[in-house]
Amino acid sequence: MDKNTRICIVGGGPAGLSAGMYLEQKGYENYTILERLDRVGGKCWSPTYNGRRYEMGAIMGVPSYYAVHDVEEFCGITHDGPKLNRNYKNRQGKVIEPFEPKKNLLKIPRLLKMKKQLKKFGELLETKYKGYDVNGHRGVAEGRYDGFSQTSAKREPIKGENPNLKDLSLPFNEFCKLNGVELIQDIWIGPYTSFGYGYFDEIPAGYVVKYLDFQTCMNFVKINLWTWKNGTQYIWEQLNDHLKHPARLNSTIESVERKDGKVYVTVNGKVEEYDKIIVTAPLYIPNKRTDGQKGMVDYFDAREDEKELFSKIDYERYDVLAVETKPEDHPEISYYVFDNMVPDRLGHLMVYYRRWRDTKDQVITTYALRKHKNTEEVPYEECRKMVLEDLKTMNNPASNVVNEWSVYYFPHVFSKDYADGWYDKVEAMQGKYDTYYAGEVMSFGDMDETAEYSRELVERFF
């Protein structure tokens, strides 16, 4: 492609900003990033409280976050944040140690079995599911893998046939059952469901294992984590500052028209002309949202195939509260509540997070899911009430809520569409209308997968 191609990037989150970085590194300098809000970072949102930044969105990374590491190198920054740690409580607020055999004598046989299954699962992923860990979902439904291996920072291109990969369209619980490793769900659930990515009986295994590949999951288990003192938003603020063309904030895109090989974007009342457009913002939002976010099909001259395919996308209703507590009510550490990570406890507190261990004058953040595929959605206010009640049960009552949001979170498709080749159909449309689709739904809803997808998109098409 001509290096002077005029490229419009919609969205100044990790996907959009990293697309800008990778384009620039490849010699494309004629790009414009349009961001609707007055800040960059998207779901990496780190507001300030009592002089320190806390996390309303993304919190942590792991050493296999290679694309995030690219960004750190580009900007000369590093992961310099507080060390995380956590403990566990049951739904009655009692501290438990579910993985400690000495404290759970009756559970020893189950724990031993789990350990065996963990080993087996690691081996299966390497052998039976060879190729499972490339970024994105291209070819999976057809039993192929095609992408860049994520097992080392080199990210070598790999490609091949593996019919077993078709199993990845099964809901994760069925996938585990098929492979005789049901108990590993007790491990995977912590960094999966409590992080807002849905329940194992509804989410295709492809999402689960591509995000929580064996190495990444073990990093979570061993608390081998990265954080950033000034928050995850700082990574993207820094990237924005280092780009030749920082994002244009407060850009309201009214419409996008694609005709005669050109892309006409009406932004803040003016028409701008581009050659190509990369969409990292939501492609489809099935309901009206109070935050005003819309799917691209609502402001683009969306074609029938775009409308048809993107209408299959659903997302999680993941709610975050930042609360103050009295010093005596402040939790000593972050807590996971496994009892609440099941669909029949929808809307309850799944995890609460103490970021700063050296002081009690900082906020605690709480996390709850209120949607499950086959259950009625819990209304926002009801969920909020339940979470505040749960904090009391946990003996860490809140005195005040200082910040809150209900996030458009983890866009994905369900098993039937995954198995029907949704990803291959969308991948086949890349570039068709001078339009490229990136962002979370194309890979997974975390900072690294989404930035990595942008890297590969630039590699493949620019």
Ligand SMILES: Cc1cc2nc3c(=O)[nH]c(=O)nc-3n(C[C@H](O)[C@H](O)[C@H](O)COP(=O)(O)OP(=O)(O)OC[C@H]3O[C@@H](n4cnc5c(N)ncnc54)[C@H](O)[C@@H]3O)c2cc1C
């Ligand atoms: C509570 C929470 C916890 C999380 N924890 C982690 C974690 O620990 N580790 C991790 O790696 N990830 C975590 N994530 C996920 C991570 O933040 C996201 O996956 C990542 O930010 C996705 O990047 P993105 O650029 O694809 O989308 P987003 O971050 O959503 O960015 C999209 C951008 O597009 C903009 N936009 C939307 N519509 C338009 C429009 N019409 N025109 C212009 N701009 C538009 C938005 O304002 C936004 O800035 C968490 C997220 C949340 C909310």
